[in-house]
Amino acid sequence: FGGTFDLSGSGKTVVKFNYGTYWFNPGADFLLTNVNPNSQVWWRGYAWTDPNRSGAWEPGEEGALLESRGGVAAESVDPNLKNQYTRELAAWFEHELFANFGVRTGVVWRGERNHYQRVNQNRPFEAFSVPVSVRDPGPDGLLGTGDDGAPIPGLDLAPEFRGLPTVNMSQNVPNSDSSFTTWEMTATKRHSNRWSLMATFAHTWSRDQQNSFFGQSVRQNVYPSTPNDLINAGPDGRYEFTTWQGKLNATIEIPWEIKLTPVLRHQAGQSYGRTFSVGAPTFNYGSVRILAEPISTRRMDNITIFDTRLEKVFRIRQARISGFFDLFNVFNANPEQNLSWTSGASFLRPLNIVPPRIARFGAKFEW
Numbered sequence: 001f002g003g004t005f006d007l008s009g010s011g012k013t014v015v016k017f018n019y020g021t022y023w024f025n026p027g028a029d030f031l032l033t034n035v036n037p038n039s040q041v042w043w044r045g046y047a048w049t050d051p052n053r054s055g056a057w058e059p060g061e062e063g064a065l066l067e068s069r070g071g072v073a074a075e076s077v078d079p080n081l082k083n084q085y086t087r088e089l090a091a092w093f094e095h096e097l098f099a100n101f102g103v104r105t106g107v108v109w110r111g112e113r114n115h116y117q118r119v120n121q122n123r124p125f126e127a128f129s130v131p132v133s134v135r136d137p138g139p140d141g142l143l144g145t146g147d148d149g150a151p152i153p154g155l156d157l158a159p160e161f162r163g164l165p166t167v168n169m170s171q172n173v174p175n176s177d178s179s180f181t182t183w184e185m186t187a188t189k190r191h192s193n194r195w196s197l198m199a200t201f202a203h204t205w206s207r208d209q210q211n212s213f214f215g216q217s218v219r220q221n222v223y224p225s226t227p228n229d230l231i232n233a234g235p236d237g238r239y240e241f242t243t244w245q246g247k248l249n250a251t252i253e254i255p256w257e258i259k260l261t262p263v264l265r266h267q268a269g270q271s272y273g274r275t276f277s278v279g280a281p282t283f284n285y286g287s288v289r290i291l292a293e294p295i296s297t298r299r300m301d302n303i304t305i306f307d308t309r310l311e312k313v314f315r316i317r318q319a320r321i322s323g324f325f326d327l328f329n330v331f332n333a334n335p336e337q338n339l340s341w342t343s344g345a346s347f348l349r350p351l352n353i354v355p356p357r358i359a360r361f362g363a364k365f366e367w
Helices: 029-034
Strands: 002-006 013-023 043-048 062-069 075-077 085-098 101-113 116-120 128-134 152-157 168-172 178-192 195-208 239-254 258-267 275-278 288-291 303-316 319-328 338-341 348-351 358-366
Touching: 152 288
Parallel strands: 075 168
Antiparallel strands: 002 013, 013 085, 043 062, 085 101, 101 178, 116 168, 128 152, 178 195, 195 239, 239 258, 258 303, 275 288, 303 319, 319 358, 338 348
């Protein structure tokens, strides 16, 4: 529901608000995989002993059973499971400064609630109770070098829970809420005197529950299932960071009835933190991805992209033929927008995924 209020009585100053609740739609995999007693995937995970130090697994080198899936009725749904939903609240102030030109600013808040995931009932949160010190190998991924970080406190799985079969239940995860707040402002010039323009800027504060951001894995589970999922996150496991974006686009009618449409976009790079993987002997339940620093510690390149289009319309009786020419990424910007693991290191290799300068032309025919 929402409302719009004309503050001045002339329609030039308006306040708007909206509120909505949106329920998630569980996908087919919810029944196929998450609660199917006969799991479609069967496997066993063992500690690898490698007694002959060959570096390659050979039959008989399986140590303690760490975890398993399939072979038993190991999938179920919590009878008290509540569906996920999103609440959204928005408030806007709009004002016409002069003819054909208006400004608008507002705030949008979105909250995701009742998140659920498959949780191993034989490994409850409190089963991770053995204090350990996790050695941070630093950016080079090698222990014992000059860039090693300070030890990080962690919690290992208690011995009595080791080797128990995996018994998953789809259930709501405590402290798994996510919240996002965006402040936005927009200036709009309606088409008049042969040109129009729109300029927008938005700043978002995120408190997000996630296990990967733009290709970077930050923990084992989407929502916190072990105390180690909370390392360098907020007290409730949420990752806090900010992003922003500005965009300017216009339409200008230049001589010879040619329409020029430039588009400029400038946005913040994604925040990220250094991570590394650690297993035995520190953790006895498998390899664990550790976030070595808060997600807001580092940021990828800011992105500035400029595109433009030229379009000319020809009229032949009842037909309209328009030819257009597009030029994307005019200045051939090449910012780093994604991250990929570097073999053996605890840092990440940046990837450039912005396409290079591209030209395109074509025509449209209307009768």
